[in-house]
Amino acid sequence: ENNLPVHIVNTLPSDLEGTLLAKVDAQRRQAIANNHTATHLLHAALRQVLGTHVEQKGSLVTEYGLRFDFSHFQKMTAEELRAVEQNVNQRIRDNAILQESRHTPIAEARKMGAMALFGEKYGDDVRVIRFADSVELCGGCHTSSTGTIGHLRITSESSIAAGVRRIEAVTAQQADEYGYRQQDVLNALHQLFTNTPDIVSTIKKAIDDNATLRKQLENYVNEKALQLSRDLLNNAKDINGVKIVVHTGEVNPDIIKGIVPSMKGKFTDVKFAYIAATIYDGKPSLTLFLSKPLADAGMNAGNIVRNAAKHIQGGGGGQPQMATAGGKNPQGLDAAMQEIIDTITA
Ligand SMILES: [Zn+2]
Incomplete structure (x- = not known):
C-alpha cells in the first residue's frame, strides 16, 4: 500500500509503540512459494502446449495447492492435460534458478518478453521474475529454484466463465499424497477383484454381467407375475x-x-x-x-x-x-x- 509493506494480524499488540518481532513460518512459506512458482511454470507450459492465446485470468495460491484461471475456448483433452503436466514437471526437473530483477523500467521489462498480468496496474519500475524462458512481472514470493517444487499433479480442469478455464493442481508433499490416495483406490480394487491382472476389463465384465443378470431377473419376475395373476x-x-x-x-x-x-x-x-x-x-x-x-x-x-x-x-x-x-x-x-x-x- 503506497509502497509500504502491510502486515495483517489477528490481534493488535497491546503496546503499539514497542518493538515487534515478525517471524516467518519457513515450511509454510516454502509450500506457498512452491505453489506460486508453479503457477508461473503452468502459465508457460499452457502457452507452449495450447498456444499463445492463453493468458492468466486469475490465480489462488495457498500452502495446500493452487488454482490457475486462463483464457482458452474449449475443454482441455486428457492428452493436453498430460502434456501440460509433463511440461511443468520437466521445468521442475531442470531446476531453473530464480532470476529476479527489481526496479526494472517497465519498457525494458517488456523488451525482455515479460508477461504482464490481467488488469494489473504497474508502476514505472517493475520486478521481473525469470525461471529459464518463463518471464513475468510479479511481486509474489518465489522459490529459489524450481527443483524445490518436487513435482506437480493437475487435479482438475473446468470452465468458470465463457472462454475461461480453471486448472487446480498440487505440488510437493500434497502431490505425493494425491498420488497415494489414487494408489490406495487402485489397491483396494485389486483386492476386491482378487488381484486380476487387468482390473479395467474385470470391472467392465462385472458391470456387463450385472446388467445381463438384472435383465434375466426382470424377465423371470414378469413371467412369474403373469403366471401368479392367472392363478x-x-x-x-x-x-x-x-x-x-x-x-x-x-x-x-x-x-x-x-x-x-x-x-x-x-x-x-x-x-x-x-x-x-x-x-x-x-x-x-x-x-x-x-x-x-x-x-x-x-x-x-x-x-x-x-x-x-x-x-x-x-x-x-x-x-x-x-x-x-x-x-x-x-x-x-x-x-x-x-x-x-x-x-x-x-
Ligand atoms: Zn510470481
Missing part, C-alpha cells in the same frame, strides 16, 4: 357384486408390482378389486387396486389402505384406484385384509 384370477370370489382377488403369503414386492398391470386391463367395466396382504423379509405390506367402476362408486384406494395400515402399524397411501402401505406388525395382516374387504363390499 389368482381363477380363485376370484364374488362378494356383494364385487369380484375380489385376494393375495396373501410371502411375496416379493417386485412380483406384486408386476401383477397389478396385468389385472388393470381385464376389468374395466365390472366392480373388481385386487388385494395383496403379504410379507417379505419379515415385513408386512398392503397393496390395493380398484377397477374404475369401484372408484366411480366412491371408493378410494388411498384412504382405504391408509386406514387398514393401522392394523400392521404402518402407513401409506396412493391414488383413488391404486395404493400401497408398509408396516411393522405382520400379525395384523388378516385384520387389515378383512377391513379392506368389508369396506369395498359394504
Whole structure:
C-alpha cells in the first residue's frame, strides 16, 4: 500500500509503540512459494502446449495447492492435460534458478518478453521474475529454484466463465499424497477383484454381467407375475357384486408390482378389486387396486389402505384406484385384509 509493506494480524499488540518481532513460518512459506512458482511454470507450459492465446485470468495460491484461471475456448483433452503436466514437471526437473530483477523500467521489462498480468496496474519500475524462458512481472514470493517444487499433479480442469478455464493442481508433499490416495483406490480394487491382472476389463465384465443378470431377473419376475395373476384370477370370489382377488403369503414386492398391470386391463367395466396382504423379509405390506367402476362408486384406494395400515402399524397411501402401505406388525395382516374387504363390499 503506497509502497509500504502491510502486515495483517489477528490481534493488535497491546503496546503499539514497542518493538515487534515478525517471524516467518519457513515450511509454510516454502509450500506457498512452491505453489506460486508453479503457477508461473503452468502459465508457460499452457502457452507452449495450447498456444499463445492463453493468458492468466486469475490465480489462488495457498500452502495446500493452487488454482490457475486462463483464457482458452474449449475443454482441455486428457492428452493436453498430460502434456501440460509433463511440461511443468520437466521445468521442475531442470531446476531453473530464480532470476529476479527489481526496479526494472517497465519498457525494458517488456523488451525482455515479460508477461504482464490481467488488469494489473504497474508502476514505472517493475520486478521481473525469470525461471529459464518463463518471464513475468510479479511481486509474489518465489522459490529459489524450481527443483524445490518436487513435482506437480493437475487435479482438475473446468470452465468458470465463457472462454475461461480453471486448472487446480498440487505440488510437493500434497502431490505425493494425491498420488497415494489414487494408489490406495487402485489397491483396494485389486483386492476386491482378487488381484486380476487387468482390473479395467474385470470391472467392465462385472458391470456387463450385472446388467445381463438384472435383465434375466426382470424377465423371470414378469413371467412369474403373469403366471401368479392367472392363478389368482381363477380363485376370484364374488362378494356383494364385487369380484375380489385376494393375495396373501410371502411375496416379493417386485412380483406384486408386476401383477397389478396385468389385472388393470381385464376389468374395466365390472366392480373388481385386487388385494395383496403379504410379507417379505419379515415385513408386512398392503397393496390395493380398484377397477374404475369401484372408484366411480366412491371408493378410494388411498384412504382405504391408509386406514387398514393401522392394523400392521404402518402407513401409506396412493391414488383413488391404486395404493400401497408398509408396516411393522405382520400379525395384523388378516385384520387389515378383512377391513379392506368389508369396506369395498359394504
Ligand atoms: Zn510470481
